Amino acid sequence: MNKTFIFAGLVILICGIVLSGNAQQNGKTFSHKQHVEEQEMACSDCHATVDTSQKASDNLLPTADNCYTCHEAEGEFQTWVTAQEKMLFAPRTPLHIAYFSHAKHIQADKPNCSSCHAGVEKSTNMNEVYLPPMTSCTQCHNNLEQQNYCQTCHAKGENLTPMDHQMASWKLQHGVESQTNLVNCAACHTTNACIECHQGDNLDHKVHGLNYQYRHGIFAKGNKTTCITCHEEASFCNDCHRAQMVMPRSHARANWTNKSNGGGHARAAKLDLDSCIACHSENKAQPVCIQCHK
Numbered sequence: 247m248n249k250t251f252i253f254a255g256l257v258i259l260i261c262g263i264v265l266s267g268n269a270q271q272n273g274k275t276f277s278h279k280q281h282v283e284e285q286e287m288a289c290s291d292c293h294a295t296v297d298t299s300q301k302a303s304d305n306l307l308p309t310a311d312n313c314y315t316c317h318e319a320e321g322e323f324q325t326w327v328t329a330q331e332k333m334l335f336a337p338r339t340p341l342h343i344a345y346f347s348h349a350k351h352i353q354a355d356k357p358n359c360s361s362c363h364a365g366v367e368k369s370t371n372m373n374e375v376y377l378p379p380m381t382s383c384t385q386c387h388n389n390l391e392q393q394n395y396c397q398t399c400h401a402k403g404e405n406l407t408p409m410d411h412q413m414a415s416w417k418l419q420h421g422v423e424s425q426t427n428l429v430n431c432a433a434c435h436t437t438n439a440c441i442e443c444h445q446g447d448n449l450d451h452k453v454h455g456l457n458y459q460y461r462h463g464i465f466a467k468g469n470k471t472t473c474i475t476c477h478e479e480a481s482f483c484n485d486c487h488r489a490q491m492v493m494p495r496s497h498a499r500a501n502w503t504n505k506s507n508g509g510g511h512a513r514a515a516k517l518d519l520d521s522c523i524a525c526h527s528e529n530k531a532q533p534v535c536i537q538c539h540k
Contacts, residue, residue, distance in 0.1 A: 276372035283367055289359040291315075296359075302346040344401035384433040391436065406434075421453070444476055484525055 281287045290296055292308040299306055351362070360367050362383075366376040389395055400406055410416060410423075424431050424440070431439075454462070466473050466483075477483075487493070496502060496510065503509040515522050515535070526534035 278366050278369040280370075296348050297352055299348040300350075302343050304348075306348070343399050344404070345399050380433045381429055390434070396434075441475065487525070 281292070282289070292312050293306045294308070294312055295304065296306050362378040363376040364378070364382070369376065383399075387395075387398070394402075396406060411420075413419075496514065499510055501509045503511050511522075522534070
């Protein structure tokens, strides 16, 4: 999932503002930190309509009248309000989300607005935007198996493919991305998505690096669970090793087997039978020992 992919329609903060006279640049500032942390004000004290908002397109930014409930309508504050009123607000059209209800989320007993708009309570810059990323939403909304689940918030037919997925190099790079930022992937893809796509050897390019054929045994012993994520068939190793005539070094010893006392393989089997069964076993078949020692 693209790291910058956000729900633009969830905004209750400053968003989509085209400024003809930017108050921040003109020396007029606004601090969420001062209002929230120092004055202990609730978000709804300024964003008065957030509790009843049912649409993603609602404008929830505070008006001057909200400010006048605490500030005098004259003096230095009036200069700030005048600069604010000169701002040109862009139409509030949802960019990545069609249906969203602040009211429903607030009624669902969310602890506070910063649960979604993380960090806004410490902001001292009015131009900073604290919109929730997709990963924030999927902490609660994670029923990816449900049919048309994404259309709960997104419009039907909307292209939800992140920008980085549309790059020509994404097919080759997505494996690295999934290893370094699996949380983003999980926002849209289930845990079985990789296996369903890369079932067994269903790949059109090399996944492992050069010389991996000669080094894979070390990795397999160190982290077998990683191997069986793709190579889940128990016979995968056996089929390949038999075709390539690959055997452990011990099997090439002169006394590995004999008819008098069984030789080295008999002693090895008594000490560590699991190692033998790792290769010499087949599902629903008789133990390999019986095939020779009838």
